[in-house]
Amino acid sequence: MVDMTAGADAFASGLFTRFDRTFIVCEPTVRAVGVYRQYLEYAADYKVAVSVVGNKVADTVDETFLRGQVGADLLACVGVSGHVRAAEQGHPGPISGLEPANGAVLDAMCSIVDTTPRDWARFTRQAVQFHLRNAVAWTEEDGDA
Template sequence: MRIAFVGKGGSGKTTLSALFTRHLAHSGAPVLAIDGDINQHLAQALAPGEDNPSTPPPLGPALSDIKAYLRGTNPRIASPDSMIKTTPPGRGSRLLRLLGDDELHSRHVSRAGGVPLMVTGEFDESDLGVACYHSKLGAVELYLGHLVDGPGEYVVVDMTAGADAFASGLFTRFDMTFLVAEPTRKGVSVYRQYRDHAREFGIPLAVVGNKVTGEDDLLFLKEQVGDDLLTHLVQSDWVRAAEQGRAASEALDALEPHNRHALTVLRETVDARSRDWARLHRHAVEFHLRNARAWADARTGESLADQVDPDYVPGPAALS
């Protein structure tokens, strides 16, 4: 299952992404964390006891190589240069298994706090004024588009803050989206935007309250988001200590019981869902055609609608 954590900057989105990923890894489940935020802090959140946790070579700068690899022998893609972030897989494309023994995983996965991690890369000085961060996220979109993950496998993505995720079709690539919200007006401000877009495309969305200090906070969240409020986490001394580098214990078992229960609720919610391969592929094709018409045909000088393979069957059947 593919899970996105979204929310306003400062809501605790990265912290929740890391806690949930560690919760899954602690159970022995195959899990991959992906840092898709412009502020690359997921490695530190996954390894709170390490001053400078190692990160893998970022995906963003390797986008051209990733395109060439995933293109495989797909005859509908003329060259890697004509491949864009929304190009869907077709017959001949290289498909990926989660944490498989392949070129892409071997180059771009390392471990932070014992958890497999991919990163998009920072927005650096060479990007200023000439690029947007979504060009780096294109590598994540292509990765998820070519990934054939199986039951009991998890990909957890810490997304960009606010509503920036809607600048691409990446938001449709998930089985479940958790919106992290503090109990403040600003904290829930992004919720309505996500709710409306998620409903339009049939994307399951649940709100996770964070930094809740009492009944008044919880009542506020219920009034603002209604039945979309799935669970909440209370203000955590353990998390604050970890963020300050003074955690008495790095073990997740030391997290407050209420917060550990909230992580269990998140997993139960994810596990209750089933993968809809047809929906994922339908959205991939839809956003590819949108991008082709809007800019990509003109930029490449090709009709990128021809990259869509009408006979491609998404999902495990494509592996054969």
Template structure:
């Protein structure tokens, strides 16, 4: 199941992404965390990188070559763009599989497998946007065949920037982290309005709640979309300052209410039923949008022809 954490900058979405990933890993569930934020802090939030790996955004040509496989509708890696959907002949992936992409690009942080997109650096200034790096994540999820009980947790870009690509449609569950402030819920309204157009369900996770007034404010602002909340946490503050214990059992010291909130998040994810047809339909829709808007001109081809009308999404597509 694919899970995204979004929210206003500073809301705590990276912290929640890390806590949820560690919560899943502690239970023994297979989990892969992906840092898709322009501020690459997920490894630190997970407990520090134990084993780094090459950044996805710096290896797009190789990733495209690998995922393209023998798909006859894609004549070359250069003709492949971030929205290119899989078709017959594409190389499909299993989570943390024994393949070239996972072997090369998965490291570990805090005991959790981790992939990173890479920072926005000086060479990108004025010539690229961060979402070009996120294209690797979009392609990865588009070619991933994951089952219930397998988790991919993505720390997304802050604010409404998460809508700058079709990546937001690739998830089974989107958790919007909101502080109990007017600015905190403003991103919720933006995300809700955009998500409704595509039938994307979001659930709000209140964060840094200090009392009943904070909780009441969130309930008044987001209504039934409020799934659960985390209270102000000395444990999290200690972790952010490097004072909290590390290791697989470190979360045992997290406040009971906050540990329960993580359980609620997992129950919400596990209750979702994967709709492969919806995922593939959105992928094709955004690919055709991009082809018309810029990709045809950039590649010099008709990228609508990359859509395989006879491709059946889901586990049956795996050879």
């Protein structure tokens, strides 16, 4: 599992192609949905498996908003978590202390990763593609010096 930068920065290298599934953590806001859409646009040609996990979803209004914006890509929603807040305030506890509903989201994420097919040939092909693209770009930059 890797926590990548949001938005277009993830596409500066081929790293985004190296995972079985990408989870886009998306708060129920127009801005967050915009980042999701930008990610899908950039990833469209690479067959990247994407799921959205709603974050800081306070109620059914938030969940309905996300579902209306991202549709079937919405896997699950994490609510506001006292357990996570305590950790962010310097008081981390064991994962078993996570609220059951939020723990169920982690279980759903693990389950979908376990059922996502691995396409090793695609992974290799895309790694080579990005390596060659970056190598050419570096030689062009060196030629400008």
